[in-house]
Amino acid sequence: MKKVLVTGGAGFIGSNYIHHALRxxxxxxxxxxxxxxYAGNLANLKDIDTDPRYHFVQGDIADATAVAEVMKxxxxxxxxxxxxxxxxxxxxxxxxxxxxxxxGVQTLLDAAKxxxxxxxxxxxxxxxxxxxxxxxxxxxxxxxxxSSPYSAAKAAxxxxxxxxARTHKVPVVLSRCTNNYGPYQYPEKMLPLFVTNLxxxxxxxxxxxxxxxxxxxxxxxxxxxxDLIIEKxxxxxxxxxxxxxxPEWVNLQVxxxxxxxxxxxxxxxEHVTDRPGHDRRYAVDTAKISVLGWKPLVAPDEGLRQxxxxxxxxxxxxxxxxxxxxxxxxxxxxxxx
Ligand code: NAD
Ligand code: TYD
Numbered sequence: 001m002k003k004v005l006v007t008g009g010a011g012f013i014g015s016n017y018i019h020h021a022l023r024x025x026x027x028x029x030x031x032x033x034x035x036x037x038y039a040g041n042l043a044n045l046k047d048i049d050t051d052p053r054y055h056f057v058q059g060d061i062a063d064a065t066a067v068a069e070v071m072k073x074x075x076x077x078x079x080x081x082x083x084x085x086x087x088x089x090x091x092x093x094x095x096x097x098x099x100x101x102x103x104g105v106q107t108l109l110d111a112a113k114x115x116x117x118x119x120x121x122x123x124x125x126x127x128x129x130x131x132x133x134x135x136x137x138x139x140x141x142x143x144x145x146x147s148s149p150y151s152a153a154k155a156a157x158x159x160x161x162x163x164x165a166r167t168h169k170v171p172v173v174l175s176r177c178t179n180n181y182g183p184y185q186y187p188e189k190m191l192p193l194f195v196t197n198l199x200x201x202x203x204x205x206x207x208x209x210x211x212x213x214x215x216x217x218x219x220x221x222x223x224x225x226x227d228l229i230i231e232k233x234x235x236x237x238x239x240x241x242x243x244x245x246x247p248e249w250v251n252l253q254v255x256x257x258x259x260x261x262x263x264x265x266x267x268x269x270e271h272v273t274d275r276p277g278h279d280r281r282y283a284v285d286t287a288k289i290s291v292l293g294w295k296p297l298v299a300p301d302e303g304l305r306q307x308x309x310x311x312x313x314x315x316x317x318x319x320x321x322x323x324x325x326x327x328x329x330x331x332x333x334x335x336x337x
Pocket of ligand 1: 082
């Protein structure tokens with residue numbers, strides 16, 4: 001069995017990745033190491049709770065003692081999804097972002113070095129490049145221009161990973177993916193927030209003019225890209241991952257698609273004050289990962305509509321969160337495990 005540590009596996013992308021990995025890697029045993037912040041939710045994983053190839057350990061990646069303890073399981077690969085991930089929260093207060101994104105990454109890298117692991121995989125974001133002009137695409141070699149404390153913390157983490165690769169010869173890879181959508185995304189992010197608002201009869205708050213561009217990618221396509229990079233990616237290198245939608249989608253178009261799928265009209269849109277420092281457009285050059293043989297498989301329009309339907313069909317997943325009693329809920333349901 002290959003022993004894999006997935007950090008932040010109780011969040012949106014991490015939990016989707018664990019489902020994916022248990023399905024496609026019968027020779028993997030996975031330790032999910034997660035602090036269970038407000039965004040960590042063991043309900044995302046309850047269907048695999050009893051799988052003998054899956055273990056959950058509650059812990060903080062910035063806690064060296066807890067990390068050392070989980071590493072004793074003979075971990076060979078670390079895939080680091082753990083992060084504070086919401087831009088708006090990072091604007092209100094950024095300390096946790098830096099603690100997890102920098103000290104947490106450093107703690108994991110020290111553990112990787114000490115245990116001479118086979119691979120340290122850092123899950124990063126296209127937001128580290130900052131926004132780019134129409135017609136431009138960020139390349140892996142571009143300068144980093146993060147705009148928010150969230151993306152600045154992610155950029156700092158990326159640089160630390162590269163430094164450990166060069167100085168300590170830790171075998172690393174990094175990938176920088178565009179905005180993901182899919183099941184189990186905390187309903188503070190645009191897509192699940194808008195869907196769950198509409199289902200509850202509330203308006204959707206579109207920041208500013210709604211003309212910002214994001215290159216939405218289905219989380220399953222992200223998971224497949226991660227696997228390919230583990231298998232074929234050059235160690236010490238960075239890979240962009242993105243859907244490359246043409247024509248590009250502005251937020252207002254995504255909003256209208258959500259309204260359409262839920263049979264709501266445009267009177268449910270509320271233009272609200274823009275996010276400070278709001279990046280206008282993200283777009284990445286994906287030539288490098290294409291060479292490895294990756295391309296997105298989920299059709300963009302239908303993929304988004306399917307995910308809207310997933311939230312519509314799973315109120316039992318999001319209602320405990322949106323009704324504010326989520327903490328009590330997961331303590332009684334899952335924390336005793
Ligand atoms: P999320 O907020 O849904 O989940 C983050 C998870 O990390 C939670 O389970 C949380 O409990 C855990 N966590 C936070 N701090 C921790 C700590 N100190 N120790 C251990 N666990 C901790 O985030 P997400 O959207 O799933 O994003 C996962 C990763 O992917 C992040 O690194 C993010 O930067 C990156 N990313 C996200 C997107 C996106 O669109 N969501 C796009 C590109 C990259
Ligand atoms: P978000 O899901 O927070 O992801 P990110 O900021 O990491 O891209 O936001 C996606 C886009 O949607 C971004 O341009 C901000 C915008 N947005 C709104 O217009 N209203 C909202 O309530 C939220 C949360 C986001």
